Each structure stands twice: as C-alpha cells, then as structure tokens.
Amino acid sequence: MQTAYGETLAEIGEDPRVVVLDADLSHSNKTNIFARKFPTRFFEAGIAEANMIGVAAGLSTVGLIPFVHTFAVFATGRVYDQIRVSVCYQNLNVKIVGTSAGLSDSHDGATHQSLEDIALMRALPNMVVVVPCDATEARKAARALYRSGGPAYLRLNRMPIPLVWESENECQFEIGKALKVREGCDVGVVASGYPVGLAAKAADGIAKEGISVEVLDVHTIKPIDRESILKMAKKTGAVLTVEEHSVIGGLGSAVSEVVGETIPVPIERIGVQDKFGESALDYGELLEAHGITVRNIIAAIQKVSERKKR
Amino acid sequence: MHSQSVIDALEEKALAIRKGILEIMAGGKRGHLGGSMSIVDIVAALYFHQMRHDPQNPFWEDRDRFVLSKGHSVLAQYVALAELGYFPREELRNVKKLGCILQGHPDRIKVPGIEASTGSLGQGLSIACGVALGAKIMRKNFRVYAVVGDGESNEGMIWEAAIFATHYKLDNLTAFTDQNKLMASGQTIIDSLAPKWRAFGWEVIEIDGHSMGEILGALDRAADIKGRPTMIVCQTVKGCGISFAENISSFHHCALTQEQYEKALKDLEDKRKVD
Numbered sequence: 001m002q003t004a005y006g007e008t009l010a011e012i013g014e015d016p017r018v019v020v021l022d023a024d025l026s027h028s029n030k031t032n033i034f035a036r037k038f039p040t041r042f043f044e045a046g047i048a049e050a051n052m053i054g055v056a057a058g059l060s061t062v063g064l065i066p067f068v069h070t071f072a073v074f075a076t077g078r079v080y081d082q083i084r085v086s087v088c089y090q091n092l093n094v095k096i097v098g099t100s101a102g103l104s105d106s107h108d109g110a111t112h113q114s115l116e117d118i119a120l121m122r123a124l125p126n127m128v129v130v131v132p133c134d135a136t137e138a139r140k141a142a143r144a145l146y147r148s149g150g151p152a153y154l155r156l157n158r159m160p161i162p163l164v165w166e167s168e169n170e171c172q173f174e175i176g177k178a179l180k181v182r183e184g185c186d187v188g189v190v191a192s193g194y195p196v197g198l199a200a201k202a203a204d205g206i207a208k209e210g211i212s213v214e215v216l217d218v219h220t221i222k223p224i225d226r227e228s229i230l231k232m233a234k235k236t237g238a239v240l241t242v243e244e245h246s247v248i249g250g251l252g253s254a255v256s257e258v259v260g261e262t263i264p265v266p267i268e269r270i271g272v273q274d275k276f277g278e279s280a281l282d283y284g285e286l287l288e289a290h291g292i293t294v295r296n297i298i299a300a301i302q303k304v305s306e307r308k309k310r
Numbered sequence: 311m312h313s314q315s316v317i318d319a320l321e322e323k324a325l326a327i328r329k330g331i332l333e334i335m336a337g338g339k340r341g342h343l344g345g346s347m348s349i350v351d352i353v354a355a356l357y358f359h360q361m362r363h364d365p366q367n368p369f370w371e372d373r374d375r376f377v378l379s380k381g382h383s384v385l386a387q388y389v390a391l392a393e394l395g396y397f398p399r400e401e402l403r404n405v406k407k408l409g410c411i412l413q414g415h416p417d418r419i420k421v422p423g424i425e426a427s428t429g430s431l432g433q434g435l436s437i438a439c440g441v442a443l444g445a446k447i448m449r450k451n452f453r454v455y456a457v458v459g460d461g462e463s464n465e466g467m468i469w470e471a472a473i474f475a476t477h478y479k480l481d482n483l484t485a486f487t488d489q490n491k492l493m494a495s496g497q498t499i500i501d502s503l504a505p506k507w508r509a510f511g512w513e514v515i516e517i518d519g520h521s522m523g524e525i526l527g528a529l530d531r532a533a534d535i536k537g538r539p540t541m542i543v544c545q546t547v548k549g550c551g552i553s554f555a556e557n558i559s560s561f562h563h564c565a566l567t568q569e570q571y572e573k574a575l576k577d578l579e580d581k582r583k584v585d
Contacts, residue, residue, distance in 0.1 A: 057426075
C-alpha cells in the first residue's frame with residue numbers, strides 16, 4: 001500500500017505546486033520515489049515533526065500543496081496541537097500522511113503503533129480522515145485528496161495486504177462515499193483499512209451458514225457517509241464495525257453515533273480494546289492477539305445477528 | 311543611517327499604537343498589556359517602514375509577511391492594522407466580543423492582514439519558515455518577518471525551526487526575539503539567547519528593541535545577509551511606556567483601573583514631551 005502511495009505521489013508531483021516533506025522516514029514511507037523524481041520539491045525535515053507541520057502550513061499559504069509524512073503515531077499524537085492550530089484552525093491545504101498505521105509496524109511495538117490516531121484526527125474541525133483498505137484504494141485516495149482543498153489525514157498500512165479492489169475502475173472512490181464490497185440483508189459490516197478484506201472473507205465464509213452479510217468499505221471516517229450506513233442499518237437491522245484502531249473514538253464510535261442517533265439497532269465493535277500494542281514478529285499474529293481476524297468477525301456477526309432476534 | 315525625520319515619524323506611530331492598546335483596554339477590559347507594549351516599536355518599524363504591503367489588497371501575492379509567533383501580543387498588531395486601514399478603526403472597540411473578527415489571539419481567516427493564526431506558543435516561527443521556503447520555491451522576492459517571545463523560546467519547536475531555517479538557508483527570513491525577560495509568572499528561565507541563535511547558525515544582531523534607529527539599522531543589515539536567516543535579539547521592557555507596568559510580570563495579562571488607565575495615558579503624553 002505504501003509503495004502504491006509513493007508511486008502515486010510521484011505522479012501527482014507533475015503538478016509543480018506539490019511539495020513533499022518527510023521526517024527521516026522517506027525510505028520506509030516511499031516518499032523517496034518522489035524525491036528522486038522531483039529533488040527540488042522534496043524537503044527532509046529531520047526528526048522534528050512539530051516543525052514539519054508548521055512549515056507545511058506556511059508552504060500552503062503561498063499556494064503550494066504540501067504532503068507531510070511520518071509514521072501515523074508521530075504524524076498525529078506527537079503533533080496534535082500543531083495540526084489543530086496551524087493546520088485545521090487556519091483551514092490550510094495540508095495533507096498529513098500517517099504511515100505504518102495501526103498494528104502494521106508489528107516489530108517496533110507499542111511506541112510505533114497508532115491505535116488512537118483516527119480518534120484524534122476525527123475530533124478536529126475541518127479535518128478529513130481517509131483510511132484506504134488496499135493499494136488500489138490508496139492510489140485513488142491520494143489523487144482525490146490532492147484534488148480536494150483543506151486539511152486531510154491519510155492513514156496507510158505498512159504491510160503488503162491482499163487487494164479488495166482488483167482495479168482502479170472497480171474502486172469508485174469518492175471522499176465521503178462508502179463503497180459496497182458485499183451485498184447482503186441479515187447483518188451489515190462496516191470496516192475500514194485492512195479489515196475490509198477480512199470482513200469480505202468473513203461474509204463469504206458465513207454465507208454457507210445462511211447468513212447474508214453486507215460489507216461496506218467506509219474509507220472516509222470523516223465526513224462519515226451517514227446515508228449509506230443508515231441505509232444498511234435499516235436494511236439489515238444489525239451492525240458490526242471492524243477496524244485496526246482502538247474501539248474508542250474510531251470507526252466503531254463514528255458508526256455508533258450515526259446509528260444510535262437515528263435508527264438504533266444492535267451494534268458490535270471489533271478493534272483494539274483500549275490497550276496499547278506490542279511487538280510481534282508476525283503482523284497476522286499480532287492482529288490475532290487483538291482479535292482482528294476473520295474468525296472473530298464471523299463470531300461477532302453471529303452474535304449481533306442473535307441480538308437482533310431477541 | 312535613517313534620517314531623524316523618518317525616525318521621528320515612526321516613533322509617533324509607535325506612540326499611537328501604545329495609545330491604541332490602552333484604548334482597547336479602556337473600561338477595565340483585560341488584555342495582554344506587557345508583551346504588547348514591548349513589541350510596539352518593532353511592529354511600527356515593520357508595518358510603517360520596512361514591509362512592502364498594501365492594506366487595500368491584503369492578499370497581494372508579493373507582499374512581505376509578518377508572523378507574530380507570540381500571538382498573545384496581538385493588540386499591538388491590531389492597532390497597527392487598524393491605523394493602516396486593514397479594517398475600520400471602530401472595530402478595535404469590539405476586541406474579544408462574541409462575533410468580533412478581533413479574537414484574543416491572531417486569526418488569519420477572520421482578520422485581513424493577519425498572516426498566521428498563532429497563540430499556541432512555538433508554532434509561528436515554523437509557519438514563517440514555511441512561508442520563506444515557499445517564497446524560494448515560487449521564486450518570489452518577498453521577505454518574511456517574525457516576532458518570537460523570549461518566554462516562548464523555551465518551546466522546543468522554536469529550536470526545530472531554528473535548525474530548519476539554517477539548513478534551508480532561509481535568508482529571506484528575519485526574526486526578532488522580544489527579550490523582555492519576563493513571562494507570565496515571573497522571570498524567564500532562558501537566557502543567553504544571542505549565543506544560542508549564533509550557535510544554531512543564524513546571523514544575530516543585538517539591539518535595544520525600543521530604539522527606532524537601531525531597529526531600522528538591524529533590518530537594513532538583515533536584508534543584506536545571504537545564505538542564512540537573521541535573528542534580531544531585542545532588549546525590551548515588558549509594559550514599555552507605562553511607568554507602573556514596566557518590568558512587572560503581573561501586567562502580562564491584566565485589567566487597568568480607571569486611575570491606572572489615566573496614569574498610563576499621561577505617561578505616554580509625558581514621554582512624547584520628553585522626546
């Protein structure tokens with residue numbers, strides 16, 4: 001996903017207004033592709049993320065389009081006040097790209113794993129929050145954010161993950177519009193990021209048991225697509241959310257707010273349960289430790305489906 | 311060297327700004343008196359002499375930019391902008407009233423002439439760096455000016471910006487440190503600022519921040535420096551011009567009694583007579 005993003009950034013860079021900043025992670029973040037192609041518009045900010053955000057804000061005031069990069073955990077929490085005041089309060093066209101998001105940097109442990117970043121970014125006025133589910137969607141999201149004005153946070157997974165969308169034509173990406181991955185009527189699953197693919201697998205698996213599951217790829221957490229979510233909740237009468245993030249403040253919260261305010265139906269939420277991450281040599285193993293698995297999604301679908309019947 | 315008439319005219323502007331700050335605080339309205347008074351002479355020199363800008367066209371793309379990193383001192387900037395016609399002078403009466411464009415801290419979206427929304431200390435200098443770098447990328451000749459507080463210089467972000475500006479040779483950036491030696495709760499816990507900035511690779515000029523001649527001279531020197539940014543470290547007096555408030559940290563943010571208000575106006579009148 002990050003390579004796909006890096007390649008797309010280098011395409012977007014044909015526009016001379018695009019400038020790229022990185023805080024000593026350009027190799028990992030794949031911004032080095034842009035840097036090789038447009039060396040005069042790539043700026044190494046050093047390991048000084050707060051200043052990087054402020055500089056990006058300043059650059060945008062003269063009509064440039066800055067994309068800033070570092071690991072998601074540093075791109076949000078470490079520089080929260082800089083994003084809040086210098087970017088969002090000023091409503092500036094700064095794109096903040098958080099990489100190695102969620103648990104995807106499994107080796108580095110809790111300090112490098114971002115499980116609260118969506119909650120933080122979602123609370124900020126003017127901010128758009130986008131979480132692509134695969135490389136295809138990451139490309140589309142990067143282009144869409146480039147074309148949109150204003151502050152945005154793009155959350156990228158570090159690991160090679162299976163494609164949900166085989167082609168860009170298939171992925172009709174539009175900021176703020178959820179995409180239907182599976183059609184169904186018994187339970188609705190709302191997912192973002194890597195879990196979208198897991199949810200699709202779960203839906204396919206449970207179909208054998210006669211439960212028809214709809215899966216929505218809610219790539220834009222803010223502004224959330226109320227219409228699609230409510231339509232699905234109304235149709236299915238039971239909702240499950242799945243995210244690679246704390247269940248506090250992320251997709252699960254956003255969906256609960258929308259559904260709870262409008263047509264309350266049973267909701268289950270899969271995500272990290274108010275915990276820090278930890279090191280693991282294998283990403284899949286770490287996801288499993290936090291319950292973000294196809295098996296767990298199937299169990300939760302059954303549970304929420306039962307709750308509906310009561 | 312600048313002629314005495316230029317200096318006299320700017321000192322007159324500075325006096326008008328000081329009076330304007332007092333007028334905003336009339337009737338017991340609280341405000342950041344101390345730090346606003348200490349930057350007045352710098353603000354007057356920039357807006358009424360140094361900067362190329364057009365109050366009729368606040369978004370003129372080749373204008374010089376001013377970023378007040380110590381945003382709480384914005385009262386000085388508001389009065390200067392009103393004097394210049396960026397917004398009607400009557401607006402000054404409404405500072406901080408609900409719905410007014412003039413917030414407690416600078417707001418770039420609401421106020422024509424404000425280049426950065428600041429107030430959370432430490433952030434303005436990085437924004438100024440971004441604007442200066444942007445000018446270089448866009449091959450624009452405008453210059454960027456910033457004012458940083460000495461208390462604000464405890465923020466780590468200031469030194470991140472210091473490193474960045476040196477590395478990217480931002481010689482179109484001129485910053486001032488308003489070294490009034492006091493923060494809200496007493497003496498600052500940072501000193502030797504000039505050697506620090508020198509060590510970070512900046513051109514450093516040390517002046518009396520209330521001497522118009524020295525401010526103009528330092529700005530001229532800064533304009534000629536190539537390959538690195540300039541920090542003009544200004545020795546200033548918090549509350550400058552108001553006898554009872556000078557060098558007293560409790561006037562950092564305060565309200566004036568009617569008696570204090572009248573005394574303060576008289577101090578400014580007396581200062582004019584002496585000058």
